[in-house]
Amino acid sequence: MKDGRLEERDTTMQDTKIKASNVQVYYGDNHAIKDVDVEIKDKTVTAFIGPSGCGKSTFLRCLNRMNDTIDVARIEGKILIDDEDIYDRKVDPVQLRAKVGMVFQKPNPFPKSIYDNVAYGPKIHGLAKNKADLDDIVENALRRGAIWDEVKDRLHAPGTGLSGGQQQRLCIARAVATEPEILLMDEPCSALDPIATDQVENLIHELRENYSVVIVTHSMQQAARVSQKTAFFHLGNLVEYGTTDQIFQNPHDSRTESYITGRIG
Numbered sequence: 001m002k003d004g005r006l007e008e009r010d011t012t013m014q015d016t017k018i019k020a021s022n023v024q025v026y027y028g029d030n031h032a033i034k035d036v037d038v039e040i041k042d043k044t045v046t047a048f049i050g051p052s053g054c055g056k057s058t059f060l061r062c063l064n065r066m067n068d069t070i071d072v073a074r075i076e077g078k079i080l081i082d083d084e085d086i087y088d089r090k091v092d093p094v095q096l097r098a099k100v101g102m103v104f105q106k107p108n109p110f111p112k113s114i115y116d117n118v119a120y121g122p123k124i125h126g127l128a129k130n131k132a133d134l135d136d137i138v139e140n141a142l143r144r145g146a147i148w149d150e151v152k153d154r155l156h157a158p159g160t161g162l163s164g165g166q167q168q169r170l171c172i173a174r175a176v177a178t179e180p181e182i183l184l185m186d187e188p189c190s191a192l193d194p195i196a197t198d199q200v201e202n203l204i205h206e207l208r209e210n211y212s213v214v215i216v217t218h219s220m221q222q223a224a225r226v227s228q229k230t231a232f233f234h235l236g237n238l239v240e241y242g243t244t245d246q247i248f249q250n251p252h253d254s255r256t257e258s259y260i261t262g263r264i265g
């Protein structure tokens, strides 16, 4: 059982990594995110929860400008990362996405070897001086993805030949290989069995040492297990944001309470 007060002290000590103000997202006429303000802490796992269609993934995708790739999406408001406006014209979205890595619901390794899956990002971002350097980066990332021991003897086998849980850890290794500061995870365990889920959750716990992790999850049990902060979304609004212990044990808003007690979902 977590000590609520300790957890609270722990997260309030962390610096703000992401500050979103008055964020609105429209898909054509559909106002999917309504006036969201939130400060996301560094070295903390933040869970986004809420009923299907409430805008969790949409808001997550605002944080590394993945919505830019959706023609009908329009974003207003401000999102600062380390006090820099990520929607400023001088920000290159490709560089931004290296700093703000993303792991998707379905493991999506490239149709390349395990090695090349991880080496690809560091290569295009010029992070390796030579082959030996690249080998080190790949090994380190696979270790941080908690999959090195399982793949070290078959680095040149296809990534798509791994099990689902291994593929997801490979995708996490690929995301950390470009030395991001923030990791966005959109339901990273929904395609995994309980054992693989447990491995990925343990990994999320370790990643928190070095990164700000933001995870969208349908599972309230998962949010309670992995996160220190939780944001509850409903119909495009950020209804309540607080420590995970407060949200689950003492929700202030009746909508949050209805959701966590299973009355709405």
Ligand SMILES: Nc1ncnc2c1ncn2[C@@H]1O[C@H](COP(=O)(O)OP(=O)(O)OP(=O)(O)O)[C@@H](O)[C@H]1O
Pocket: 027, 030, 032, 050, 051, 052, 053, 054, 055, 056, 057, 058, 059, 070, 072, 218
């Ligand atoms: N690519 C898109 N094009 C148009 N509308 C979209 C798109 N993605 C999401 N939407 C709409 O935006 C709203 C929020 O969807 P979003 O996927 O962000 O919610 P969610 O809370 O992540 O849902 P779920 O838990 O079911 O994944 C919904 O009305 C959805 O139909």
